Amino acid sequence: MNRLTHLLGIELPIVLGPFGGLSSIALTAAVSDGGGLGSFGLYGYAPARIAETVAALRAATPRPVAVNLWMPRGDEITPHDIDLQPYADAARSLFEAAGASVPAAPESFVPPVEAQIDAVLEARPDVLSVVFGVPDAALLSRARERGIAVIGTATSVAEARALDEAGVDAIVATGSEAGGHRVSFLREPADSLVGTFALVPQVVDAVSAPVVAAGGIADRRGVAAAFALGAEGVQVGTAFLRTRQSAATPGHRAAIAGAADTDTRLTSAMSGRLARGIPNRAMRELEAGRIAPFPAQNWLTGVFRSAATAAGDADLVSLWAGQSAGLSRLDDAREVLDELRAGLPV
Numbered sequence: 001m002n003r004l005t006h007l008l009g010i011e012l013p014i015v016l017g018p019f020g021g022l023s024s025i026a027l028t029a030a031v032s033d034g035g036g037l038g039s040f041g042l043y044g045y046a047p048a049r050i051a052e053t054v055a056a057l058r059a060a061t062p063r064p065v066a067v068n069l070w071m072p073r074g075d076e077i078t079p080h081d082i083d084l085q086p087y088a089d090a091a092r093s094l095f096e097a098a099g100a101s102v103p104a105a106p107e108s109f110v111p112p113v114e115a116q117i118d119a120v121l122e123a124r125p126d127v128l129s130v131v132f133g134v135p136d137a138a139l140l141s142r143a144r145e146r147g148i149a150v151i152g153t154a155t156s157v158a159e160a161r162a163l164d165e166a167g168v169d170a171i172v173a174t175g176s177e178a179g180g181h182r183v184s185f186l187r188e189p190a191d192s193l194v195g196t197f198a199l200v201p202q203v204v205d206a207v208s209a210p211v212v213a214a215g216g217i218a219d220r221r222g223v224a225a226a227f228a229l230g231a232e233g234v235q236v237g238t239a240f241l242r243t244r245q246s247a248a249t250p251g252h253r254a255a256i257a258g259a260a261d262t263d264t265r266l267t268s269a270m271s272g273r274l275a276r277g278i279p280n281r282a283m284r285e286l287e288a289g290r291i292a293p294f295p296a297q298n299w300l301t302g303v304f305r306s307a308a309t310a311a312g313d314a315d316l317v318s319l320w321a322g323q324s325a326g327l328s329r330l331d332d333a334r335e336v337l338d339e340l341r342a343g344l345p346v
Contacts, residue, residue, distance in 0.1 A: 011035035016067030017237025047119035071133030090289030175215030179322030204230035224342030251314025272297030
């Protein structure tokens with residue numbers, strides 16, 4: 001047992017990366033049941049859906065679970081700030097290919113984060129992890145009153161220090177190898193692309209909270225390296241996303257299984273924020289056109305991505321994956337957990 005496992009009440013210092021839009025009850029429960037910390041991404045979830053999700057997680061596993069929220073960076077736009085038509089026109093061929101209609105602008109792109117926070121605190125998961133910012137003192141106090149640990153996420157030493165000074169319980173240091181969104185908040189993501197091997201030891205030296213290493217970890221070797229760098233836990237995304245328990249489509253899982261080391265790249269095309277994934281038709285065509293600011297682009301592409309997901313078309317969805325995709329060789333979550341466990345310090 002180390003500080004992280006004691007803090008979170010888990011057996012293994014292995015955390016499932018929270019997938020906004022790709023989380024599943026089955027995968028979260030499988031990781032928690034196996035002794036790690038299963039996580040579930042709540043991006044875009046309304047309060048009622050948050051309550052239902054945490055209840056479903058509680059029904060699926062008696063072990064600790066985490067949920068994840070996106071903090072506002074302050075640069076988010078609303079439907080009243082933008083004319084969506086030019087961006088919809090730029091993506092029209094993708095809507096047509098997915099068999100989806102270009103929608104009218106909504107009242108809001110995402111629920112208010114304050115309402116999401118209230119719903120999470122009311123539902124009382126064991127852990128709340130946050131990205132894109134620092135939880136304020138009021139949130140930390142309210143969480144602790146309910147016995148909820150809070151984990152922050154950093155892409156630089158400065159961000160880790162800010163989280164540590166705020167008093168979070170643990171810090172995920174996520175290197176630029178990681179799949180999905182770059183969750184930087186003090187500088188632009190493109191200016192915060194520090195690799196895991198460089199980032200983790202510098203964060204460990206700079207903060208007092210336990211550090212969880214993320215980015216490029218997919219097997220026992222990555223786990224051993226993370227602990228050698230001073231981490232007290234690891235967070236793993238792509239290797240678990242590859243498994244049949246995830247909510248990724250069969251085409252997405254196949255893309256991960258077939259990816260080489262150079263087969264991912266960073267793009268803002270799918271959501272309006274920088275993220276790492278495997279290129280496909282949607283990414284390439286959107287990059288060649290007009291990309292709306294976040295979260296407008298994410299909402300807009302989400303319409304045809306949902307239709308494509310239902311149709312099983314992997315060329316029109318977000319194929320999020322990290323640079324370790326080529327090491328993601330297992331299709332069962334328990335097997336992945338066993339492989340990662342083999343790299344833990346004895």
